[in-house]
Amino acid sequence: xxxxxxxxxxDDKGRVICKSHTQYESFTNPYHDYYQxxxxxxxxxxxTCGHYLKDDCYFPKSEIDLIEEDxxxxxxxxxxxxxxxxxxxxxxxxLFYADQYNIDLPLICCxxxxxxxxxxxxxxxxxxxxxxxYNALYAVYTFLSFILFFLIYQIQIYFFFIAILPILYxxxxxxxxxxRIIDGMKFYETYFLDNDEKSEKQQRNK
Ligand SMILES: [Zn+2]
Ligand SMILES: [Zn+2]
Numbered sequence: 001x002x003x004x005x006x007x008x009x010x011d012d013k014g015r016v017i018c019k020s021h022t023q024y025e026s027f028t029n030p031y032h033d034y035y036q037x038x039x040x041x042x043x044x045x046x047x048t049c050g051h052y053l054k055d056d057c058y059f060p061k062s063e064i065d066l067i068e069e070d071x072x073x074x075x076x077x078x079x080x081x082x083x084x085x086x087x088x089x090x091x092x093x094x095l096f097y098a099d100q101y102n103i104d105l106p107l108i109c110c111x112x113x114x115x116x117x118x119x120x121x122x123x124x125x126x127x128x129x130x131x132x133x134y135n136a137l138y139a140v141y142t143f144l145s146f147i148l149f150f151l152i153y154q155i156q157i158y159f160f161f162i163a164i165l166p167i168l169y170x171x172x173x174x175x176x177x178x179x180r181i182i183d184g185m186k187f188y189e190t191y192f193l194d195n196d197e198k199s200e201k202q203q204r205n206k
Contacts, residue, residue, distance in 0.1 A: 023049065027043070
């Protein structure tokens with residue numbers, strides 16, 4: 001049995017496509033309408049590939065299943081914002097490059113990819129980070145209102161704790177998401193901006 005090696009390209013929509021995929025021709029057909037595009041998004045996974053079905057790909061079937069399971073469980077996160085990676089082949093490409101060439105490709109979600117291309121990643125992610133800050137502040141506000149409400153109406157402490165659980169959850173979740181975006185912005189500044197832009201930025205900060 002010969003093993004098929006995957007090889008990757010990124011199309012103009014930022015999608016990673018495997019050139020060894022048995023449906024490669026249909027993925028790269030430029031004359032697709034909206035519905036065909038949506039369909040292709042769903043087909044862009046190793047699981048629709050003949051080499052997966054025959055189990056003669058470089059990535060064994062069992063491994064692809066595990067990777068896909070991990071992806072569903074959000075174990076693969078965007079390096080720039082912490083979001084789940086939607087496209088399976090983005091992850092397969094990363095793992096292949098790490099395996100074969102020892103290259104550590106950062107995983108980037110579709111939203112951040114679009115923003116990178118439009119050159120507005122920082123702007124957009126600052127905005128996204130602020131949304132989560134507002135959510136956290138909203139949780140604090142709701143929490144304080146609840147305390148007031150419970151003090152005024154002398155409701156049992158037991159109900160109080162049940163009522164604040166979702167608020168606490170919103171608070172922690174928002175801050176976590178915000179932190180991941182801020183870490184992502186630091187990562188971007190360290191690895192994506194070239195040295196000129198960095199020194200320019202330092203100049204401005206002085
Ligand atoms: Zn494959
Ligand atoms: Zn992202």
